[in-house]
Amino acid sequence: MPFDMNLVQRGARLRRSPFFAATQRHGAKGYTVYNHMLFPIAFDELEAEYWHLLQHVTLWDVSVERQVEITGPDAFAFTNTLTPRELARCAVGQAKYVVVTAEDGGIVNDPVLLRLGENHFWLALADGDVLLWAKALAARAGMKVNITEPDVSPVQIQGPKAKDVVRSLFGDAVMKLRYYWFLETKLDGIPVVVTRTGWTGEVGYEIYLRDGSRGDELWERIMEAGRPHRIRPTGPSDIRRIEAGILNWGADMTLEDNVYEVGLERLVDEGKASDYIGKAALAEIRRNGTARRLAGVEIAGDPIAFNPVKWTVKSGGTPAGRITSAVWSPRLKKNIGYAMLPAPLAALHSELDVEIPGSGERRARVVEKPFVDPDKSIPRA
Amino acid sequence: MPFDMNLVQRGARLRRSPFFAATQRHGAKGYTVYNHMLFPIAFDELEAEYWHLLQHVTLWDVSVERQVEITGPDAFAFTNTLTPRELARCAVGQAKYVVVTAEDGGIVNDPVLLRLGENHFWLALADGDVLLWAKALAARAGMKVNITEPDVSPVQIQGPKAKDVVRSLFGDAVMKLRYYWFLETKLDGIPVVVTRTGWTGEVGYEIYLRDGSRGDELWERIMEAGRPHRIRPTGPSDIRRIEAGILNWGADMTLEDNVYEVGLERLVDEGKASDYIGKAALAEIRRNGTARRLAGVEIAGDPIAFNPVKWTVKSGGTPAGRITSAVWSPRLKKNIGYAMLPAPLAALHSELDVEIPGSGERRARVVEKPFVDPDKSIPRA
Helix, strand or coil, X not given: CCCCHHHCCCCCCCECCCCHHHHHHCCCCEEEEECCEEEXXXXXXXXXXXXXXXXXXXXXXXCCCCEEEEECCXXXXXXXXXXXXXXXXXXXXXXEECCEECCCCCEEECCEEEEEECCEEEEECCXXXXXXXXXXXXXXXCCCCEEECCCCEEXXXXXXXXXXXXXXXXXXXXXXXXXXXXXXXXXXXXXXXXXXXXCCCCCEEEEEECCHXXXXXXXXXXXXXXXXXXXXXXXXXXXXXXXXXXXXXXXXXXXXXXXXXXXXXXXCCCCCCCCCCCHHXXXXXXXXXXXXXXXXXXXXXXXXXXXXXXXXXXXXXXEEEEEEEEEEECCCCEEEEEEEEEHHHHCCCCEEEEEECCXXXXXXXXXXXXXXXXXXXXXXX | CXXXXXXXXXXXXXXXXXXXXXXHHCCCCEEEEECCEEEEEECCCHHHHHHHHHHCCEEEECCCCCEXXXXXXXXXXXXXXXXXXXXXXXXXXXXXXXXXXXXXXXXXXXCEEEEEECCEEEEECCCCCHHHHHHHHHHHHCCCCEEECCCCEEXXXXXXXXXXXXXXXXXXXXXXXXXXXXXXXXXXXXXXXXXXXCCCCCCEEEEEECCHHXXXXXXXXXXXXXXXXXXXXXXXXXXXXXXXXXCCECCCECCCCCHHHHCCHHHCCCCCCCCCCCHHHHHHHHHHCCCEEEEEEEECXXXXXXXCCCEEEEECCEEEEEEEEEEEECCCCEEEEEEEXXXXXXXXXXXXXXEECCXXXXXXXXXXXXXXXXXHCCCCC
């Protein structure tokens, strides 16, 4: 084993994905923890994985995107109370990128929502116990719903050759999938859902395994189909997702932030008629504006290492905000990232200083997001 | 740095405790993740840390026990809806070990509850977003409460010399603390709460730091006071907590389990008059009995490594249950642990087989818990 798991894991508290053995066999070098589950984040250096994603195709075990499944006669009505998006506009077979909001408008989570039936939803989660959130709401809502964590474990297939891999696995039917739509199907009898989604801005698909006992089989089947296209298992590419302007819940947005602060206002349907948690608060924030904003920034100088903590941002020598994510983009040959700043400092071309522990201060300035021409990235549906 | 943090951490999603720098300086070798925060679990071998705990005194960074703070005019009434214990019997200045229950009686979490005022509570959490659970309930409860995660970070001081260390820090006032009571005080101006609690069955205290900016200072102050008593920073001792019959949420009990299954029925006040989440379900489970039980087990043979997954338990060659925790006890010279079993198999002296991946089958039998004479351990209050 290349990595001493005992340094991350003690006892059986942390869960293992159905692909865990496969990720070990294929040389995972590091795991983090996400939704109480081990998450392989490195098979190679960050930059090597990034270039492979840009040039070929990569396979990620994202089983940690645990699902909350909502069924029952009131599933639509209940799920529609969780988010500012109008779910009446989400067809069966369609997915939506949504925020789940708290009473004060804070972002509880930013899942991909899948509508599998009129009254059948999955929320594919970022790192947070939305299962508890939804169960607590349901306990007091007086609605007929069942809320569970089903046996569902996604992988991502991302990169320019993703289409070739997915076509060879599922045939032409999957090629017709529009962005953020999905298909329920089988692969060698293994039940899966195939979605045209991903966390890169590259062409990508996710395959949601619906039978945890067949993880190893599915993994090897994908690797086999990908071999002609040089598929490699990697961690998620934080470089590429930052280039694409994608945010990471827990770093770039938290329960303390709202959509207007982090630039996700497009996830609010202002005309949504029915009530949802946070509706009044969001309307008020919209009226009053926000005192801070998440801005895109470039940080001057040599390549930085991906920030492990939120670095302090200064203006005129005074602490003013925080870098939430920042990394060296090898193709832009720039350090890029996000900073949560007082609104006046978040204006384009604003000049700032970033304090990097152990490495001193760097100049930074506010720039437009995304960092990579949107023609080269796909907007989230 | 002895350990490549990049193998556990990517980006600033995971939080660091106020003692993080101190744990690095004092040689932490491994970190897990717990409540979205890095948790130092190893400074030395598991057995070396265990013996040090039994013979001297140890210091643990358990900042990951994040607090949910509940205040406001309805704080008592609201908090009393979260748990089957009658909180009217918890005085200001007193703590209680409680379960937070779901509508179906499942265990959401097993925090230590502290009552800091008539309407002021902390829940010191196991690994789960009870903040979301409580906020969602409050959003629908129509009660006047404020629910937040305050700037509070505990450490544990555990072992036979814990009293000496705490006396030298806080004087005799703290010596009068009864088990599961606490004191709000200051140490060199650092605001803290000192509780007589812990996760070992040894004599122990927890010091809850109330100002995250002073973590380093508090840590070194404790180390200094502990030097004459050979204090050492360690991870939590899973060997000692299993000997004491203490359960670990996420391994030995989960949302899928209830108190009657895991032997925590003493945390239900059957006569509790007011309503709480899960009350009806627990009454029904109590009437009907449970189909499975968490039993203490001894596993035959050579010392085992602490189980990283839930091992399969067989009866007569057929899979029947799961080992949730099991470890070698160096002083008992036995492998001890817990198994979730069908009720008939959970009877004392029941004979079983345990399948240990990569090492074959072992005989096991059901024994009494706790594994160490209760005179040598302290019952939870």
